[in-house]
Amino acid sequence: MKNRKFAAVVAMIALFGISCKDAKTTGVSSEMVKEIAKEVAKEVAMTEAPIKSIMTAEEQENMSPDEIIGRMKKGNENFAANNLTRRDHSEQRRIAMIGQYPSALVLSCVDSRVPVEDVFDLGIGDVFVARVAGNIENADIIGSMEFASAVAGSKVIIVMGHSSCGAVHHAVDATDAGSMGMASLQNLLDEIRPAVIAENGEEVSSKNKAFVDKVIMTNVKKTVEDIRAKSPTMKGLEDAGKLKIVGAVYDMESGKVNFINGAK
Known part of the structure; x- marks a missing residue:
């Protein structure tokens, strides 16, 4: 579980690093970075979702x-x-x-x-x-x-x-x-x-x-x-x-x- 969260955080840091660069150099717009960041945030949220079921x-x-x-x-x-x-x-x-x-x-x-x-x-x-x-x-x-x-x-x-x-x-x-x-x-x-x-x-x-x-x-x-x-x-x-x-x-x-x- 923590490995997935760690990977997600690393990905977000990398993406925000890209957003700080010149879009012409990276080929990635700030809007694209924001959209990808949203997807990463969803992944983190899914990882954090608490278990609701019990032993059947x-x-x-x-x-x-x-x-x-x-x-x-x-x-x-x-x-x-x-x-x-x-x-x-x-x-x-x-x-x-x-x-x-x-x-x-x-x-x-x-x-x-x-x-x-x-x-x-x-x-x-x-x-x-x-x-x-x-x-x-x-x-x-x-x-x-x-x-x-x-x-x-x-x-x-x-x-x-x-x-x-x-x-x-x-x-x-x-x-x-x-x-x-x-x-x-x-x-x-x-x-x-x-x-x-x-x-x-x-x-x-x-x-x-x-x-x-x-x-x-x-x-x-x-x-x-x-x-x-x-x-x-x-x-x-x-x-x-x-x-x-x-x-x-x-x-x-x-x-x-x-x-x-x-x-x-």
Whole structure:
């Protein structure tokens, strides 16, 4: 998109440069330059036209899990390059009242610095998003995933961790939330602790970035395996090639998503 806009701007600059020259020398009149400039302006306007449509049932049905992942990778490239697609949210909101056909569900951390739809350059009706600190699975999350895949037709489940995850930091440091009256938070941190234990052998501290990064990755992989183990329905869909459950880690500094678990 930006390449087309850049080319259009270059063309306009060149044309206006010509208009400043003697018409007899260039053979191009100022009137001709103005007309061509209008056409270039139209091209720029078309490039800038916001998307009004949303994901349809037919599009959802015809895309394979790998195609969906490929589209999300391309969307992430747009995000990392600060080249997000323009969307007419008012029109998309109106169309979405008829129904929804998201292609995927993303399980993300609650971290406010991880804007899931933006990270994949997606809009209204494109994707289900589930959030919980530390991007772990529980019964409600599994149920939401089963609804998204077995009922609503989504073909990809992405468990997306992220760099500098606060929940992982506290799990690494063995924060005793229970003693502070936060039993539910303690239960959540306990769900992440197996990933910490699995990476033991180094300096176990949230100040050890390399170690924390390993735990973040291991926690994502563990969650992916837990989803398969806890949901025969989703495992069956995956075994049949109708669903793909993959992991990913979002780097907050670069804006890039690194897919794991064999995602193409």
